[in-house]
Amino acid sequence: MSAAKNININLKIWRQKNAKAKGSMETYKLDNVSTASSFLEMLDQLNEELVNEKKEPVAFDHDCREGICGMCSLYINGRAHGPDTGTTTCQLHMRKFNDGDTIFIEPWRSKAFPVVKDLVVDRSSFDRIQQAGGFVSVNTSGNTIDANATPINKGDADKSFEAAACIGCGACVATCKNGSAMLFVGAKVSQYALLPQGKVEATERVLNMVRQMDEEGFGNCTNTGACEVECPKGISLENIARMNREYLSASLKG
Template identity: 75%
Template sequence: MNLTLKIWRQKNAKDKGRMVDYPISDVSPDMSFLEMLDVLNTQLINKGEEPVAFDHDCREGICGTCSLYINGEAHGPDRAITTCQLHMRKFKDGDTIYIEPWRAKAFPVIKDLVVDRSAFERIQHAGGFISVNTSGNTQDANALPISKHAADEAMDAAACIGCGACVATCKNSSAMLFVGAKVSQFALLPQGRVEATERVMNMVKQMDA
């Protein structure tokens, strides 16, 4: 496939930034979206140009690092995936693809497509944990009976990987879906229920900070 990529380029947090056009050819439909960007960056480096900065890590849909706004949609046109799981078969030959970073005040751009998502980390630090006495007398978690329904709901909440798509998509850039998931994954289980009230107050307070 031959494509035209319109990519947000921004040197640093203070730079105004702009969209830059990059033609790319011979793109295989079997490539992942990030592999396609790898090919583009190789071409740019070979020409002595600055490669496009973008976040990535596991490339397996687990870490939530590869967060891109593609053609006006978080993670692109596919559903229930992250950017690294998006494949080029979702696009057609001759397409123009707009690639931008998350657009939210809480996620300032560091460079190009890389944003600072430490706001999520601050929310987690405020209460996304269970205080445990690890002096040797801690009760075995398996000794606490938990219904399958509660365990399933807690697991569904824990499936949130903190990619930030909810914030980037929301017109108000609200992190409530993220906070709700992180609060629920503990509150639904007996181990986390003890600190449930304190946890939600602290995390919501940090979210609103």
């Protein structure tokens, strides 16, 4: 790995006071950014400068900064989570940029993800989809059966685990030209549909989750495959096909 150096960059960042305000792109110049710093640390550096200048810092979402919580977002230079694939914004480093670069930073754009402030969006539509059916009902009155006591085909277990890796960051919606949430919902449906514990409520689950997804105002999937490319957890399009099968089968039963 090459040694860290300092670069000077130009930033074009979406600024919006609140959900109702009209936002716009603002330009900032930021000098002496270490290429060893993460993208979010670069924004921290910008915010420190803005605070020192008695200006409003840029609001952006972040939490674990380890690529696992799904809290960070940001549409960077026209791509969800920036130029790397398989990476969240918090795991993106400034070594991916060059001295003198102009970097565009925008919030996720979706009717179902309204902007709260600056780069922060409200992703509670994902929570409501989960609440509509993304769970397995378990009797916790003392009669719970250990999950390991139920034999599960290795292939199904692996696919379920891969689907469960979805962190719900919303990059799939952000990058999809249609603003579709089908990769997220497909992963959440698949995660349970593949396991015997999830099959009991499979019919209601897929019908309720898809209904909620449609009510939230997400677009329709046209299979461009952009979501799969930009997903930081590598969730496969296979999950959307499985959801489609589950939905058709559940509709005929229901």
